[in-house]
Amino acid sequence: xxTLPAVDPLIEHMAGExxxxxxxxxxxxxxxxxxxxxxxxVAERLHAALGLPDPLGTLDITFYRDDFSRVGMNPQxxxxxxxxxxxxxxxxxxxxxxxxxxxxxxxxxxIFDYGRPASVQLAVLVDRGGRELPIAADVAGTRLxxxxxxxxxxxGPSPLSLTxxxxx
Amino acid sequence: MSLQLDEHGxxxxxxxxxGLPRPxxxxxxxxxxxxxxxxxxSIKKVPLLRGRTVMNLFFEASTRTRTTFELAAKRLxxxxxxxxxxxxxxxxxxxxxxxxxxxxxxxxxxxxxxxxDSGAAHFIARNAAPGVSVINAGDGRHxxxxxxxxxxxxxxxxxxxxxxxxxxxxxxxxxxxxxxSQIHALNGLGAGEVRVIAPRTLLPHDIESLGVKVFHDIRAxxxxxxxxxxxxxxxxxxxxxxxxxxxxxxxxxxxxxxxLSVAKPDAIVMHPGPINxxxxxxSAVADGPRSVILEQVTNGIAVRMAVMSMALGxxxxxx
Numbered sequence: 015x016x017t018l019p020a021v022d023p024l025i026e027h028m029a030g031e032x033x034x035x036x037x038x039x040x041x042x043x044x045x046x047x048x049x050x051x052x053x054x055x056v057a058e059r060l061h062a063a064l065g066l067p068d069p070l071g072t073l074d075i076t077f078y079r080d081d082f083s084r085v086g087m088n089p090q091x092x093x094x095x096x097x098x099x100x101x102x103x104x105x106x107x108x109x110x111x112x113x114x115x116x117x118x119x120x121x122x123x124x125i126f127d128y129g130r131p132a133s134v135q136l137a138v139l140v141d142r143g144g145r146e147l148p149i150a151a152d153v154a155g156t157r158l159x160x161x162x163x164x165x166x167x168x169x170g171p172s173p174l175s176l177t178x179x180x181x182x
Numbered sequence: 183m184s185l186q187l188d189e190h191g192x193x194x195x196x197x198x199x200x201g202l203p204r205p206x207x208x209x210x211x212x213x214x215x216x217x218x219x220x221x222x223x224s225i226k227k228v229p230l231l232r233g234r235t236v237m238n239l240f241f242e243a244s245t246r247t248r249t250t251f252e253l254a255a256k257r258l259x260x261x262x263x264x265x266x267x268x269x270x271x272x273x274x275x276x277x278x279x280x281x282x283x284x285x286x287x288x289x290x291x292x293x294x295x296x297x298x299d300s301g302a303a304h305f306i307a308r309n310a311a312p313g314v315s316v317i318n319a320g321d322g323r324h325x326x327x328x329x330x331x332x333x334x335x336x337x338x339x340x341x342x343x344x345x346x347x348x349x350x351x352x353x354x355x356x357x358x359x360x361x362x363s364q365i366h367a368l369n370g371l372g373a374g375e376v377r378v379i380a381p382r383t384l385l386p387h388d389i390e391s392l393g394v395k396v397f398h399d400i401r402a403x404x405x406x407x408x409x410x411x412x413x414x415x416x417x418x419x420x421x422x423x424x425x426x427x428x429x430x431x432x433x434x435x436x437x438x439x440x441x442l443s444v445a446k447p448d449a450i451v452m453h454p455g456p457i458n459x460x461x462x463x464x465s466a467v468a469d470g471p472r473s474v475i476l477e478q479v480t481n482g483i484a485v486r487m488a489v490m491s492m493a494l495g496x497x498x499x500x501x
Contacts, residue, residue, distance in 0.1 A: 093215065126225075
């Protein structure tokens with residue numbers, strides 16, 4: 015059992031990295047999108063820390079999952095809500111845990127159904143390895159190597175904490 | 183186990199609103215709610231049913247229902263075929279089962295069925311290959327569950343909760359599969375009071391057993407209601423002595439501003455369409471501020487997307 019780090023310092027670290035990246039390549043129109051559910055919790059804090067002018071967008075990628083025919087409809091699906099046009103915007107996409115990369119693939123597909131962003135950066139709280147797709151995080155709160163079959167889960171929304179468990 | 187649910191209680195076919203548990207009815211409405219966001223995107227599609235094939239089998243004419251099923255399937259990225267069977271194989275004497283086997287041989291995943299005979303969709307669901315889902319798009323006088331659910335969706339969007347509501351269904355209840363499905367859905371969702379308002383000749387004799395209050399006088403029946411659902415007078419089924427005349431029907435049961443004045447001030451007026459202006463509803467009401475008739479049409483797409491994706495999401499190797 016790995017000891018998992020506290021969440022708040024990780025988010026502070028992410029906010030610092032994102033600020034530094036925005037200073038190096040200034041963007042006129044950065045907007046932030048969180049992926050439901052954990053990604054939204056992390057994004058809410060980052061959004062406040064960066065003081066972005068546009069409201070936070072949220073994505074529910076249920077309709078874009080690649081395992082729909084195996085797992086069926088998630089009964090807790092929510093509408094995605096992007097309260098801005100994504101065309102020509104620099105998007106900071108936020109999720110809690112980056113694992114296979116399939117969620118990010120689905121999120122990118124959904125974002126591109128809304129329009130054509132100028133760029134997309136990926137910020138995650140935990141990069142735990144185990145990628146099955148050519149997807150990488152630009153900013154990560156922490157990077158861990160977890161054995162297959164182990165899972166990290168973010169609990170929240172307040173306070174946020176990480177727990178590790180074996181997938182049922 | 184009921185025909186339309188799998189062993190986990192999930193929707194496999196959608197044939198009737200009768201007997202469906204409340205959480206499932208609510209899940210249909212919630213899922214439909216999340217699909218309404220799809221039309222806000224520049225690409226009005228989600229890839230959920232990509233590679234799946236939906237066949238619209240319409241043994242009875244329909245424009246609105248068939249079109250919204252087609253649009254719903256397309257917004258889910260499914261391939262859709264519209265088969266108008268009154269002009270097709272049954273005319274050549276092919277049996278329904280033979281036709282079903284042939285259509286299944288084309289590897290389709292879902293049949294959307296409209297038929298003039300009660301029970302047709304159940305029959306097809308019982309005989310369909312495993313993994314093929316059947317959606318009832320109206321069978322005889324029996325059921326029209328997607329119409330009922332889009333009506334429930336429209337009611338919920340305006341009124342939020344079902345418990346405090348008084349809902350009146352007015353007109354030709356006897357011939358109406360829509361009314362029957364609405365009554366089951368309203369009761370399933372816990373609506374406070376469901377009323378039916380009709381002349382004796384247009385009511386099934388056992389109607390009270392469905393859990394409704396019967397009114398023969400429209401002014402008494404509309405008093406303090408939150409929702410008024412008008413039904414289409416099925417003129418083509420009106421041969422014989424059920425009604426004196428259309429004008430007599432309008433005088434007694436047609437919805438006018440004057441009769442509507444006894445309903446709650448914020449009551450909404452619904453109609454499954456197509457409307458007979460001046461027969462069951464006057465134009466001033468149908469086009470008036472309390473009418474949500476065109477919203478019902480729009481909501482039909484999201485509700486049909488919900489039902490189609492839920493039914494196909496339980497099929498295949500996982501079922």
